[in-house]
Amino acid sequence: MYTLSANQYGKGEIHLVRIYRDAPRHEIRDLTVTTTLRGDFADAYTTGDQSKVLPTDTQKNTAFAFGKTHGDGAVEDYALALARHFVDSDPYASEATVEVLVDGWDRVVTDGGEHDHTWVRRGPERRVVRVDAAGTGDGQRLDVIGGVTDLVILKSTGSEFHGFHKDAYTTLGETDDRILATSIDAEWRFGADPADWDAAFDAARAALVGAFATWHSLALQQTLFQIGQAVLDAVPELVEVKLTAPNKHHFLYDFSRFTVEPPIPNDNEVFHADDRPYGLIEATVSRS
Numbered sequence: 001m002y003t004l005s006a007n008q009y010g011k012g013e014i015h016l017v018r019i020y021r022d023a024p025r026h027e028i029r030d031l032t033v034t035t036t037l038r039g040d041f042a043d044a045y046t047t048g049d050q051s052k053v054l055p056t057d058t059q060k061n062t063a064f065a066f067g068k069t070h071g072d073g074a075v076e077d078y079a080l081a082l083a084r085h086f087v088d089s090d091p092y093a094s095e096a097t098v099e100v101l102v103d104g105w106d107r108v109v110t111d112g113g114e115h116d117h118t119w120v121r122r123g124p125e126r127r128v129v130r131v132d133a134a135g136t137g138d139g140q141r142l143d144v145i146g147g148v149t150d151l152v153i154l155k156s157t158g159s160e161f162h163g164f165h166k167d168a169y170t171t172l173g174e175t176d177d178r179i180l181a182t183s184i185d186a187e188w189r190f191g192a193d194p195a196d197w198d199a200a201f202d203a204a205r206a207a208l209v210g211a212f213a214t215w216h217s218l219a220l221q222q223t224l225f226q227i228g229q230a231v232l233d234a235v236p237e238l239v240e241v242k243l244t245a246p247n248k249h250h251f252l253y254d255f256s257r258f259t260v261e262p263p264i265p266n267d268n269e270v271f272h273a274d275d276r277p278y279g280l281i282e283a284t285v286s287r288s
Contacts, residue, residue: 010036228285
């Protein structure tokens with residue numbers, strides 16, 4: 001005997017671009033939307049009965065339609081509206097998740113200043129919005145997650161790593177001055193809606209990069225804890241910050257092996273950037 005213990009389905013990576021043409025200076029919004037439904041769908045898996053399944057193509061169409069009808073506010077407002085729609089309108093969906101990745105675009109600068117309708121893609125960093133909706137009516141639960149992914153950041157000093165535990169296989173040397181580089185994925189969970197979603201995002205992101213830059217790091221673990229505290233301090237509506245950070249190692253290149261004269265000095269100036277393997281550091285910081 002076998003049991004279908006869990007299931008969900010949806011439409012992945014719906015790429016939606018909205019151009020706002022209300023004025024001569026156009027605006028752009030570039031979203032990648034993933035929808036997921038959970039509910040009374042077991043028959044689709046166990047017997048092939050699709051009578052309760054809202055096609056993923058319909059979910060895609062709805063995401064595009066809401067890009068027009070609900071796309072004028074913050075990205076969080078769009079995701080909330082879409083998630084509410086699925087659980088309110090689909091009698092078989094008890095829960096819905098809408099995840100949105102936001103790609104940024106910077107205006108092209110010409111001799112006349114910023115161009116009104118030409119942009120250059122920013123990246124790889126992307127803003128993240130996720131809404132989990134469950135139930136309907138007065139008992140409906142809505143959880144909002146914000147954050148960033150692939151925020152690549154590096155500082156050339158202000159980082160140490162020494163005094164660590166060693167065993168027979170340890171070869172890593174200790175250092176009191178190293179490059180600290182990572183690509184941060186951060187998710188922050190809201191306990192209450194802020195007055196302005198975009199301002200809350202800007203404050204959280206500024207706190208994240210500011211803490212990384214200014215905190216003298218004894219380890220990436222310590223840096224993540226400081227970042228989490230700074231983000232929570234910056235946005236009082238947040239209750240939790242989850243951080244994932246691969247340590248992008250930079251090893252001082254050894255010129256002492258060369259026989260050139262005069263010898264080439266390397267005073268923390270030339271490094272080999274090693275993309276893998278990497279230390280993967282994770283932390284969740286919550287309000288007490």
